[in-house]
Amino acid sequence: MSVRIGVVTFPGSLDDHDALRAVTLSGATPVPLWHLAHDLEGVDAVVLPGGFSYGDYLRCGAIARFSPIMSEIIDAANKGMPVLGICNGFQVLCEAHLLPGAMIRNEGRTFVCTDQRLRVETNDTVWSCDFERGQQITIALKNQEGNYQASPETLKMLEDSNRVVFRYLGNPNGSANDIAGITNERGNVVGLMPHPEHNVESLTAPSLDGRPFFSSVQRYLSALVG
Amino acid sequence: MVDTVANAQLTPGVTQPWAELGLKADEYSRIREILGRRPTSSELAMYSVMWSEHCSYKSSKVHLAKFGALSRETPRGPLLAGIGEQAGVVGIGGDWAVTFKIESHNHPSYVEPYQGAATGVGGIVRDILAMGARPIAVMDPLRFGPLDAPDTARVLPGIVAGVGGYGNCLGLPNIGGEVWFDPTYYGNPLVNALCIGVMKKQDLHLAFASGTGNQVILYGAATGGDGIGGASILASETFEADGPVKRPSVQVGDPFMEKLLIECTLELFAAGIITGIQDLGAAGLSCATSELASAGDGGMRVNLDVVPLRDPSLAPEEILMSESQERMMAVVEPGNVERFMEICAKWDVLATVVGEVTEGDRLIISWHDEVIVDVDPKTVAHDGPVYQRPLARPDWMDALYADPAEALPRDNSPEALAATIVKLVGSPNLCDKSWITDQYDRYVRGNSVLAQPEDSGMIRIDEETGLGVALATDANGRYAYLNPYLGAQLALSEAYRNVAVAGAEPVAITDCLNFGSPEDPDIMWQFSEAILGLVDGCQTLGTPVTGGNVSFYNQTGGTNILPTPVVGVLGVIDNVEDRTPMGFAAAGDQIYLLGATLPEFGGSAWADIVHHHLGGMPPMPNLEAERALATTMVAAAKAHLLTSAHDLSEGGLSQGLVEACLRRNVGASVRLPEGDPTVELFSESPARAIVSLSADHVAAFSALCADNGVPLIRLGQVTVTPELEIRDLATLSLDALRATWQAPIRVAMAH
Numbered sequence: 023m024s025v026r027i028g029v030v031t032f033p034g035s036l037d038d039h040d041a042l043r044a045v046t047l048s049g050a051t052p053v054p055l056w057h058l059a060h061d062l063e064g065v066d067a068v069v070l071p072g073g074f075s076y077g078d079y080l081r082c083g084a085i086a087r088f089s090p091i092m093s094e095i096i097d098a099a100n101k102g103m104p105v106l107g108i109c110n111g112f113q114v115l116c117e118a119h120l121l122p123g124a125m126i127r128n129e130g131r132t133f134v135c136t137d138q139r140l141r142v143e144t145n146d147t148v149w150s151c152d153f154e155r156g157q158q159i160t161i162a163l164k165n166q167e168g169n170y171q172a173s174p175e176t177l178k179m180l181e182d183s184n185r186v187v188f189r190y191l192g193n194p195n196g197s198a199n200d201i202a203g204i205t206n207e208r209g210n211v212v213g214l215m216p217h218p219e220h221n222v223e224s225l226t227a228p229s230l231d232g233r234p235f236f237s238s239v240q241r242y243l244s245a246l247v248g
Numbered sequence: 249m250v251d252t253v254a255n256a257q258l259t260p261g262v263t264q265p266w267a268e269l270g271l272k273a274d275e276y277s278r279i280r281e282i283l284g285r286r287p288t289s290s291e292l293a294m295y296s297v298m299w300s301e302h303c304s305y306k307s308s309k310v311h312l313a314k315f316g317a318l319s320r321e322t323p324r325g326p327l328l329a330g331i332g333e334q335a336g337v338v339g340i341g342g343d344w345a346v347t348f349k350i351e352s353h354n355h356p357s358y359v360e361p362y363q364g365a366a367t368g369v370g371g372i373v374r375d376i377l378a379m380g381a382r383p384i385a386v387m388d389p390l391r392f393g394p395l396d397a398p399d400t401a402r403v404l405p406g407i408v409a410g411v412g413g414y415g416n417c418l419g420l421p422n423i424g425g426e427v428w429f430d431p432t433y434y435g436n437p438l439v440n441a442l443c444i445g446v447m448k449k450q451d452l453h454l455a456f457a458s459g460t461g462n463q464v465i466l467y468g469a470a471t472g473g474d475g476i477g478g479a480s481i482l483a484s485e486t487f488e489a490d491g492p493v494k495r496p497s498v499q500v501g502d503p504f505m506e507k508l509l510i511e512c513t514l515e516l517f518a519a520g521i522i523t524g525i526q527d528l529g530a531a532g533l534s535c536a537t538s539e540l541a542s543a544g545d546g547g548m549r550v551n552l553d554v555v556p557l558r559d560p561s562l563a564p565e566e567i568l569m570s571e572s573q574e575r576m577m578a579v580v581e582p583g584n585v586e587r588f589m590e591i592c593a594k595w596d597v598l599a600t601v602v603g604e605v606t607e608g609d610r611l612i613i614s615w616h617d618e619v620i621v622d623v624d625p626k627t628v629a630h631d632g633p634v635y636q637r638p639l640a641r642p643d644w645m646d647a648l649y650a651d652p653a654e655a656l657p658r659d660n661s662p663e664a665l666a667a668t669i670v671k672l673v674g675s676p677n678l679c680d681k682s683w684i685t686d687q688y689d690r691y692v693r694g695n696s697v698l699a700q701p702e703d704s705g706m707i708r709i710d711e712e713t714g715l716g717v718a719l720a721t722d723a724n725g726r727y728a729y730l731n732p733y734l735g736a737q738l739a740l741s742e743a744y745r746n747v748a749v750a751g752a753e754p755v756a757i758t759d760c761l762n763f764g765s766p767e768d769p770d771i772m773w774q775f776s777e778a779i780l781g782l783v784d785g786c787q788t789l790g791t792p793v794t795g796g797n798v799s800f801y802n803q804t805g806g807t808n809i810l811p812t813p814v815v816g817v818l819g820v821i822d823n824v825e826d827r828t829p830m831g832f833a834a835a836g837d838q839i840y841l842l843g844a845t846l847p848e849f850g851g852s853a854w855a856d857i858v859h860h861h862l863g864g865m866p867p868m869p870n871l872e873a874e875r876a877l878a879t880t881m882v883a884a885a886k887a888h889l890l891t892s893a894h895d896l897s898e899g900g901l902s903q904g905l906v907e908a909c910l911r912r913n914v915g916a917s918v919r920l921p922e923g924d925p926t927v928e929l930f931s932e933s934p935a936r937a938i939v940s941l942s943a944d945h946v947a948a949f950s951a952l953c954a955d956n957g958v959p960l961i962r963l964g965q966v967t968v969t970p971e972l973e974i975r976d977l978a979t980l981s982l983d984a985l986r987a988t989w990q991a992p993i994r995v996a997m998a999h
Contacts, residue, residue, distance in 0.1 A: 033595065033596060034417075034504050034508075036419030037419070037692055039693065040693065043694055072692075074417045074504060077503075077505075132405075132409065132412075133412045133413070133687045134687070135685075135686050135687070135690060135691070136686055164416075164692075166413075166416075217691065219694070220691040220694060223694070225697055225708070225825065226691075226694055226695065226697060226708070
């Protein structure tokens, strides 16, 4: 039976359909999840997609973090369920304290849409195990508030514990330590600003480097069952 | 106290501020004649805004009517909806239909660049939504004053942030457009916004209110005091003159609300419970109620006092005129109201029953049980004044024609030619626009097959079959200034060509006609000539006009803008896998020039950059040649003969080669065809393109060109060296060209 991956739609989610398509193309079963639901419908993993949940009112991700489905996701994540937060989803994970730190406005103050080069810093997470460590990849990046910041102690902790998953090659937004994505201690929750769901078809993207995200989680989950 | 119909009947002699509201004396008399009494202040508000140039097209109507003479037949069948609807609809194959339209938001964008541009995007997106379509992409043709002028540093970043801020938050990819700089746009930037939407043919919805007893529902944002313009005059006349100062006349947008409105409306359509629908844009409730009512088979009764307000101090006149964004009006059968409300609640969208469809033909609006409007809605929506404005070919045209650009000196030394190539690459109109376009999300929805800087934007519609559409917008105000008839045809030709070189078959157009003051006979002449040019051009190309927009009064002080007829062409491609991108890609590929090059420099980038010259005639459009070129390019794409194809336009072959090299950082070695090198490099003759293809395909492609009568000249080949070599003339490193190309906007906007 194929892996079931849920994609949450908050009011203002924009890349939810893209994430569902990427899940389908990866061979897993996509499961749309509504923000008001109290039930994860038995999914094996969850993607929090990009967009502007709740209009990004207050702070990016700050309101989405309190939606009913997030209580379920926080519980499941703490029990080890794979969760991937993309862009706004990463911001939601930070607001939910599943990941440390926060995003502030881009250094250049403008929205940036670009094909971003990244280096894979660790493949010891459920969402990056199909990459090679040190591999250079290109993933679409598009945001206005993608400048990752955390306290010096937190940054040191992330570095020391090998929890920086992706680093920018050519920092586009001023993120501390060129950080593009991080993971939690257990390696099941990953958040990143670039959008792997946009890099799954040669017709619409300059690279297919988004595919290993979705194959990684399936390989991990299959190994778990096996 | 509120000015009721009863009161108006009792007080015929009251002086009304019709002039302040922009009405002419004879227009006011006509309103009194229609009503058989003086209008109430609310009626005066409605008539004044609906009879404005913006809403009534009173100066342009007689000219726009000429578009109606065109066949409604596209290469893919007849239009499903055309001019007069909120947007045109074209069947593209199978059950699929697309709707697309372009509109202007020029004046608000100068006053408040961010909000002006943002609400321009919001407005056109709602037009598309109101047709029953899911909006799937936007494009934004923009025009500014000189890049180095001080106010451009305020206007440009604000407008770009507004376009991006709104479109990005809606989750609509921005796939193209234009950016132009010219001194005449200083103080009057042009912000045009195009949106395309997709639907199944059977889901097409047209705006009308029918069925007595059907409920009229206003949903979306609450109504506030933004964009009320002249209505404040009425309010202050009617109410306390020393009341609070009314709010700004530029609307303020909330893209999050619009995103909810899109998803909510599409769910309402899918539930099959919408009988009629219209978006609220210019003229707000005045427009929506009068247009919905006049398009239906009955009348309408509206209780204005139940309209949810953001500002409870608003007077009824202001509520009628408010241009608050993110609002829609639907007509719903009584049995479906509950379901309607449930769907709105799911999306947190405020919805209020504000009235119902009635028997008879009157639009009656009440305010706390008193009638404040009692009109025949057709007189508001459709019986506005129609002007036959005086027009005359300006005398100054003679001086322009006496000064042809072809007579300008040409320095054909290799050094000068090389320097000119570089100068063009680094000029504001030809340089890299990514400082702007990188602020737009081109990826969202995952169907963007081509986006800027490609010649056209291309969107996959059907993931199963690969059916897709391509869109391009173009206009060259310098050409149109020299000859508005030819200039409009050149805009059409270029957009048509940009769609075709990507492999899509051009099928229909929309236009946004940006001109100066219609009260100036020179400008009216330009306008009428541009329309004639488009009508004749569309006839030859077989592409109907589906709708569009006119923007007049684009002037600063006494200076009118260059006439700017922006044309958007829609193309269809059966399988987006077949598309041909613009950049050279494979070393060893052969490079060919398609089309005939003549000495044509009028309005060209060469004349501008080298000689600061604007005179003579623009290049001569050749629509038959465009058609032949398009047929060739579509067939070549389908047969996968080409690696790349790039349209030649501003800057000619020189600029085309540079852009094809820089796209993927791939070099080329070419030799210019025999002839005057300035002509070969910089002429802007239309109906031309450069292609690259594998040597294996040359025979088949040559035969295809011969069949269609398209001239074909071999220029050279794609190389592994990162250089553009023009043999016996210049070798330019791509790194240096890129640095020059990227600098102008980045440097001007760095602060």
